[in-house]
Amino acid sequence: MSTPDAVPVSLAEIARIAGVGRAAVSNWRRRHHTFPARIGGTDVSPQFSLAEVELWLRDNGKLRDVGRREFLWPRFEALGSRDESGLAVAEAARRMRSPRARISHPELSREARTLVGEAARLGRREGPRETFEFLLQRWLETHVRQLSTTPAQLAALMARIALTVRLGHGEGGLIVFDPACGTGHLLAAAAHESGGSGATLLACERDPALAALAAARLGFVTQELDVRSEIATTDALREDPFAGARVADIALCNPPFNERDWGYEELATDRRWTHGLPPRTEPELAWVQHLLSHLRPGGAAVVVLPPAVASRKAGRRIRGSLLRTGALRAVVALPPGSAQPHSVSLQLWVLRAAADGPGAVPSSQDALLVDAARFARTGAREPGPDWDALGSFVLSAVAVLDRPDDDPPEHAVRVSLLDLLDDEVDVTPGRYTASGTESSGSELAAGCRELSAHLADLAGRAQYLSELGFEAEAVRTTATVGDLVKAGALTLRAGQQPLEITPPVREPAVPLLTVADLLTDGVPTGLLRADSAQAVAEEGDVVVAGVVRAFRAWVHEGPPMALGPQLYTLRVDPERLDAHFLAGCLRAPANGRQAGTHASSSSRVDVRRLQVLQLPLAEQLAYAETFRRLRSFEALLGRTDTLAKVLVGDMSDRLAAGGLTT
Incomplete structure (x- = not known):
């Protein structure tokens, strides 16, 4: 076990503690001989040692x-241990709310209990x-490859959809059910979106x-809302604690x-398995x-699924039954x-369970298919969809269900x-929305x-x-990257094929x-253990692709x-x-071209042979x-090319559909 003095921290962790970028910490380490020595x-x-780092930061005003x-x-x-750290975070949260509470996880080590x-x-x-939210978020980030969480924006959208689609309100407070709740993102979102009001959260x-x-x-x-929660630690499919009970709104x-x-088996x-x-x-x-079996009459369920479930041949019989009975209302x-x-x-x-009584809605003869994939946001600094536009669009669609x-x-x-009920029973939205999505005249x-x-x-930038x-006769001296490395003007690190792509318990991934x-x-598609990376580019570093077919530097x-x-x-x-x-x-x-071998498109570029102008820093x-x-001109040219191709395609589709007036 690690004592507090021997707790190890990485450069990234030191940067978080000091509230600076990682490059700044690297500079401190290089320029200050008093910076703590590496312990691992x-x-x-x-x-580095956490205690030594804290002392150095305080002494140096950092x-x-x-x-x-x-x-x-x-x-x-x-x-x-992933499990021990997670249980310790949960136990700390419980003790924050109830200081006198007895420990509920006796399996925690003495060090964990002290912490x-x-x-x-x-x-x-x-x-x-x-x-608690800070510790939970850091825990989730550390174990991102081992866990799957529901983003808060998606959880809120799912709760709003379910509240919009369900029929009737019944007596008593709302009952919300999640049979695979993870860290409770969906239940918390449902409680907030419904306003509490005596709701019961079952999971x-x-x-x-x-x-x-x-x-x-x-x-x-x-503590914040008028709700009650109950969580069973069990495999809901194999050991259903609510078997036979239609409990959820x-x-x-x-x-x-x-x-x-x-x-x-x-x-x-x-x-x-009624379907x-x-x-x-x-x-x-x-x-x-499983979700449908626990819905009250008129109750609604919203579930996240991979796209293959909508079209795989093995599931077509069940999809057909869900459609015929009106249980699957929208995708x-x-x-x-x-x-x-x-x-x-x-x-x-x-999904929605069949309603009964005076407010019952007859089984529908159609399903609503919604293609919201166009709300992707491509900016590198803002990953994920445009949640505001996405939510508004989806809610307006299900409102007419x-x-x-x-x-x-x-x-x-x-x-x-x-x-829908053909040989494939494919409910993929894009298959049906594509034919009806020709751009309007105003959009064109x-x-x-x-x-x-x-x-x-582009014209202004070209100008x-x-x-x-x-200068026609300008003669400038150059130096190779190898020369600059020897002179100490820059450092060069080469990336390598990783030996390990799954981060261990204690290591965050990059x-x-x-x-x-x-x-x-x-866009990077992989994740790598931080301590197994041979070369890590930090903000402000220059990255070079040393292969002819992808040669570039940025x-x-x-x-x-x-x-x-x-x-x-x-x-x-x-x-x-x-x-x-x-x-x-x-x-x-x-x-x-000068630094490449020219043998084939897969030939390498010798980065050390690349030339750099020799100029004073001011120049x-x-x-x-x-x-x-x-x-910037090159990037705008690419965006313009993409926009032009999309516009030509949309206009061609519109023309082929007829209706030209001029």
Whole structure:
């Protein structure tokens, strides 16, 4: 076990504690001989003593007022076990609310119990809920590859959909059900969206650490709102604590995906499978029927599912039954990035149990299919969808679910059962919305105006570039990257094929960029253990792709990023080199041709042979600004090209559909 003095922290953790960027900490380490010595890790990902770091930061005036929480988290991480650290966070939250409560997790180690007490006291000083949410978020970030959570925006949207779609209100408070609740994001969202009012939150979770954290989260919700919560630590499919009970007004769920060992053999004769026994390869349809079996008449469920569930051949019989009985009311295709896995366009299935009594609605002869994938937000600094626009669109679509005389908004269609119940029973929204999404005349006109604005902007930038002057007989000296490395003007690190792609319990993960990513959209698709990365690009570093088919160089922006094979990171001495000047020189096509082998498109570029102009720093800045303008021109040219191609395609579709008036 780690004593408080020996708790290890990384450079990134020190940056968090000090409230600065990681590059600043690297500079402190290089420039101050008094900076604490490394106690572990590797040269690339060193680790330092938390106690020594805190003392050094205080003595050197580097410690900003970030609160004691940042010092607290590394000690939770140092416990080593994912489960123990999670249980300790949950126990600390419980003690923040009830200081005299007896410990509920006797399996915690002595070190963990001591830490729980300190965290509880800190939480009562700095805010119990805020402290818990901070520790929970750090725990989730550390174990991101082992856990799947529902983003708060998606959880709120799901709760609003369910509250909109359910029929009747019954007597007593709202009952919300989640049979795979994780850390309780969906239940907390439902409580807030419904306003509490005596609601009951029922949940199951088979992972004890997640169940404890969910109970801790909902404990704060019950303090804030008039709600009651009950969480059973069990596998809801195999050991259903609410078997045979139709208890829920609304049900929300983000179940585990693609699990083959979900209980197919032992549950073959279960009464929940009213729409058919789910095939072994369709565990998601088991969760769908589980939710339906616990809904009160008229109750609604919203469940997150992978897109393949809408079309896989094995599940067509169950999908057909769900449609014929009116249980499956709508399918919403979400933009990529809405939830894990972020590269997939997940779907929301909206289900409703048949209503009875005076307010009953007859079984519908159609289903609502909503394609919301267009709300993706592509900016690197703002990942994920445009939640405000997405939520507004989806809610406006489901609002007309029971109003057959009202047309749904564009990109949402009612599809008759006659069309859906074919040989495939495919309920993928894009299959049915594509034919009805031709751009209107006003949209085409707006696209033309946007294209005109882009072209005008391009013309202005081209004018600036055309006015640049170049000396015909200018003779400049150059130096190679290898020479600059030897002179200490920059450091060079080469990325390598990772030996380990799954982060261990104690290590956070960093995005991993490969050459294959550069050849697609340039977005890292992998994750890598921080201490196993050979080269990590930090903000302000220059990244070079050392292969002919993807040769480029740029200044990295954003959080740290690990580099794969044939990628290199160059860190400049800011008193001798400007990063944007360096990147501009390196990415010149002639430079890449001179340093390449020319044997094939997969040939490597010898980064050490790349040439860089030898200029004083003051002159470099003028070049750097021009390089930036040139890159901006190139980026705008790419966006304009994309916009023009989309506009031509949309206009061609519109013309082919007829209706030309001029």
